[in-house]
Amino acid sequence: MIGAGMLGLDLAERLNASPVLSCALVASRQSSASALRRAAQLGCGVSTEGITAVVRAGVDVVFDASSAEAHAAHRAALASADVLLVDLTPSSGGSFLTPTVNPARAETDRHLSMVSCGGQTVLPVLDAIARNSERVGDVEVTTTVASASVGPATRDNLDEYLAITGYAVERLTGATRAKVLATISPALPAPPFRARITACAYGIRPPTLANAVKAAADAVRQYTPGYKVSAFSVADDLVQATITVTALGGRLPSYAGNVEIINAAAVTLAERYARSREVGHRG
Structure with missing residues (x-):
């Protein structure tokens, strides 16, 4: 997770409640002590090193809940990593997805835009x-x-x-x-x-x-x-x-229905990706 605002902390809780996902790390470039302390209480690793810590963590899925301006650099830093990048910022990169319109693309595309x-x-x-x-x-x-x-x-x-x-x-x-x-x-x-x-x-x-x-x-x-x-x-x-x-x-x-719907959609699509990987590994 990149970003420790309302969006990022709610995502962390949802991931830990998921049957197939868990929150390994919440990373932020800003030293928001209270937000990172809350993330640690949820059982997540925390870091103020931002994308550097995410790259080092070796995770399977990265949720970017930072800003549209920062997302391009985050995408570039993860370009060679075997991860699914789920973009919750309103940037112009990635495939536009919603769980009820084109969810199957979550199984094949590696850069998903949640639009807004x-x-x-x-x-x-x-x-x-x-x-x-x-x-x-x-x-x-x-x-x-x-x-x-x-x-x-x-x-x-x-x-x-x-x-x-x-x-x-x-x-x-x-x-x-x-x-x-x-x-x-x-x-x-x-x-x-x-x-x-x-x-x-x-x-x-x-x-x-x-x-x-x-x-x-x-x-x-x-x-x-x-x-x-x-x-x-x-x-x-x-x-x-x-x-x-x-x-x-x-x-x-x-x-806060705006936070609810984009985070719920992001987790739903990431769960679909995780389940498709499980099937592939069993095959």
């Missing part, structure tokens, strides 16, 4: 729209996140978040153009993570699409139980959906 928390939230629904229409035109995505669940690295990477989420929407759905907006809300009580989709989709059948969106949401709830399509409508060629994500696992505040 917004991407993990909207892509399952947009994939259902794309699969049940002749063509997807313009897409607009607006996300609202509680200020308390957004760390300094995420704030610094806001431009990258908007760009990479839009690019992933276009790549994975064939949309003509995607526009992404984001609001960091200081409201109290803190609001749950929310994403609103407005998409032009042609050649759709509303009842069939509604069932497909419901099925997509059901699939996401297998690893993110607090995922809910709270509103859905179709008017001619215009599809609108509102998605809320509530953190229900007990590790995070309920409003």
Whole structure:
């Protein structure tokens, strides 16, 4: 694990609760004593040497929860290592994956991009729209996140978040153009993570699409139980959906659905990779 913020510490807990993964090391370049102390209490090794310590550790999977700016150097340092690199930063490298859209690529690709928390939230629904229409035109995505669940690295990477989420929407759905907006809300009580989709989709059948969106949401709830399509409508060629994500696992505040969904997706895909390696070794 690279990064000892809210994202990294929640990931460490999830890894230690996994049946096939465990957290060997939490590394950070900043000497965040309290965060690393918490990681040590979880049974993880800790280091303030960052990527240097990760390379030396000889692990099988590396989760990068640092920043988009730092990720390129981390990727270069691990280029010759036999590891799966799971990128939770909004950088432009790696294969875009979500567990309900294209999970099989986790077994073959070695550099996985989790896109963003917004991407993990909207892509399952947009994939259902794309699969049940002749063509997807313009897409607009607006996300609202509680200020308390957004760390300094995420704030610094806001431009990258908007760009990479839009690019992933276009790549994975064939949309003509995607526009992404984001609001960091200081409201109290803190609001749950929310994403609103407005998409032009042609050649759709509303009842069939509604069932497909419901099925997509059901699939996401297998690893993110607090995922809910709270509103859905179709008017001619215009599809609108509102998605809320509530953190229900007990590790995070309920409003931190943004952290919940991207971390749960990352662990789900890493577990698929680990299981495929086990099968390969037995074979």
